Amino acid sequence: MPECEIVANSLVVAGAKVISEQVVAIIGYGNQGRAHALNLRESGVKVVVGGRSGSTSRTRAEADGFRTADSPQVAVHADLVIVSLPDEVHGTLCPPLLEAMKPSGVIGFLHGFSIHFGQVVVPEDRGVVLVAPKGPGTALRARFVEGMGIPCLFAVHQGGTDPDRTEALALGWAHGIGSARAGVIRTTFRDETETDLFGEQIVLCGGLSELIRNAFEVLVEAGYDPLLAYTECCHEVKQIADLICDRGISGMGRAISNTARFGAMDAGQRIIDDSARIRMREVLADIQSGQFAKRVSEDARDGSRRLGEYMAKTEAHPLEDAGRSLRTMLPWLNSVGKSDEIR
Ligand SMILES: NC(=O)c1ccc[n+]([C@@H]2O[C@H](COP(=O)([O-])OP(=O)(O)OC[C@H]3O[C@@H](n4cnc5c(N)ncnc54)[C@H](OP(=O)(O)O)[C@@H]3O)[C@@H](O)[C@H]2O)c1
Incomplete structure (x- = not known):
């Protein structure tokens, strides 16, 4: 290894x-x-x-x-x-x-x-x-x-x-x-490339975004207010991610309530089950074989048409409106992004 x-x-x-x-x-x-x-x-x-x-x-x-x-x-x-x-x-x-x-x-x-x-x-x-x-x-x-x-x-x-x-x-x-x-x-170049693509597709950008969007949709379809759905399924991600980053998953588990911990144990593995792991392996194989790289390059040659459609759909999703509403209450959230020195 x-x-x-x-x-x-x-x-x-x-x-x-x-x-x-x-x-x-x-x-x-x-x-x-x-x-x-x-x-x-x-x-x-x-x-x-x-x-x-x-x-x-x-x-x-x-x-x-x-x-x-x-x-x-x-x-x-x-x-x-x-x-x-x-x-x-x-x-x-x-x-x-x-x-x-x-x-x-x-x-x-x-x-x-x-x-x-x-x-x-x-x-x-x-x-x-x-x-x-x-x-x-x-x-x-x-x-x-x-x-x-x-x-x-x-x-x-x-x-x-x-x-x-x-x-x-x-x-x-x-x-x-x-x-x-x-x-x-x-x-190595190989390990950096393949793990970076895998991490961003499965967890950081792909998996996380879809988890959030799907969970938001399920709550809204069930009649809950979009602002509440956004707060629970998206806004709080950062607090939990900060805890995981600072203390590991077990450290995060120690910092949340017994109810949250029990819920994590009870539901987490039903959502990300063996079938999800099979699909993760498929995604890894797609990256390792160069097929993913080929598709990215083909889309770039096509004026990034598929990427443009994905971004338009992302921006039009009702979750984005709910996020904007919440952020008006938290004007300090974007202070780092707005700083000319940093952005
Ligand atoms: N973004 C990240 O978080 C991140 C993290 C780690 C590593 N990386 C890596 O860093 C590298 C750069 O990524 P990035 O996100 O920083 O890129 P980016 O912001 O999209 O790059 C934009 C720059 O590239 C120029 N550019 C774009 N298309 C061009 C073209 N056809 N001809 C000439 N110039 C062009 C732009 O110039 P104009 O103003 O003229 O358009 C601008 O200066 C990539 O290899 C990426 O994988 C990125």
């Missing part, structure tokens, strides 16, 4: 010294790109930002004080080029970057998807690394500003002509975004 290891702090600190003397190009200034660029700059790293001309995110990078240029152009002099673009466009946008980069330049990814599924192929003499923060860009930035960090996964796909420098640059990158304050975990 493959094993992860927490990278020793001495290695991360040595990487920080290496990257402090180098130029880092961040390609794309979206959810992750902005947080990486700001955190690295505040850690003393020289950062330039690449984007397409006329792009709103590129304008935002300039407003944040970064020098920007067209992507292949910023890649020319960079020692580390961080690809912070949506995964489905890597196959088209990485080849010109790789062509523009100097021979010693290392290319870095935030998710192993395009490398692992062969959508981007890098010549063997170039270093290819991964630093994948385990959270959205908003959290990466917010924790950094607070003096903390979120853990990240780190991997070297290939060391290129100087494997020690390649690894040091990646570890310096992990240090610069604040993740070393939490933990840098060494893994």
Whole structure:
């Protein structure tokens, strides 16, 4: 069984010294790109930002004080080029970057998807690394500003002509975004990609959203008020998730009432039963075989039609209205998201 290891702090600190003397190009200034660029700059790293001309995110990078240029152009002099673009466009946008980069330049990814599924192929003499923060860009930035960090996964796909420098640059990158304050975990591109996709599909984004929506619908169909249904099945998720995150599932179980604990025991395994586990294995096999990656890429080529339909349906669901009503009572909820410094 493959094993992860927490990278020793001495290695991360040595990487920080290496990257402090180098130029880092961040390609794309979206959810992750902005947080990486700001955190690295505040850690003393020289950062330039690449984007397409006329792009709103590129304008935002300039407003944040970064020098920007067209992507292949910023890649020319960079020692580390961080690809912070949506995964489905890597196959088209990485080849010109790789062509523009100097021979010693290392290319870095935030998710192993395009490398692992062969959508981007890098010549063997170039270093290819991964630093994948385990959270959205908003959290990466917010924790950094607070003096903390979120853990990240780190991997070297290939060391290129100087494997020690390649690894040091990646570890310096992990240090610069604040993740070393939490933990840098060494893994592989394959394991990062497949577990990340599985986790977001089965639990974090797919499974959780459907669990919430279906439970909401069942309560509303049974005549309960949507606001009540939303509060019980969606709003309280965060409190429970925070407890699980801080204390584990057993720790969460100790923090809730006997009735809630008994209900969890009694109903939980009826909802997520053996048949659900069979479907989870099917989803894992779909990811491992590359079929999921193929469908994402096909939809991207089709103008993200299926994704657009899914988002339109999600936005039109009555649960969203109930959520908006509840949030008017809790104006402080979005304060992190509204902060220009963090968002
Ligand atoms: N989001 C997360 O929570 C998260 C967490 C961990 C890892 N990751 C990984 O981080 C990477 C970036 O994800 P993200 O969510 O940060 O991406 P994102 O916010 O969707 O990226 C937007 C950036 O990409 C640019 N862009 C989009 N399409 C483009 C195109 N066709 N040509 C040129 N530029 C284009 C946008 O420029 P314009 O302004 O010009 O559109 C913008 O600068 C991915 O590999 C993802 O898997 C994401």
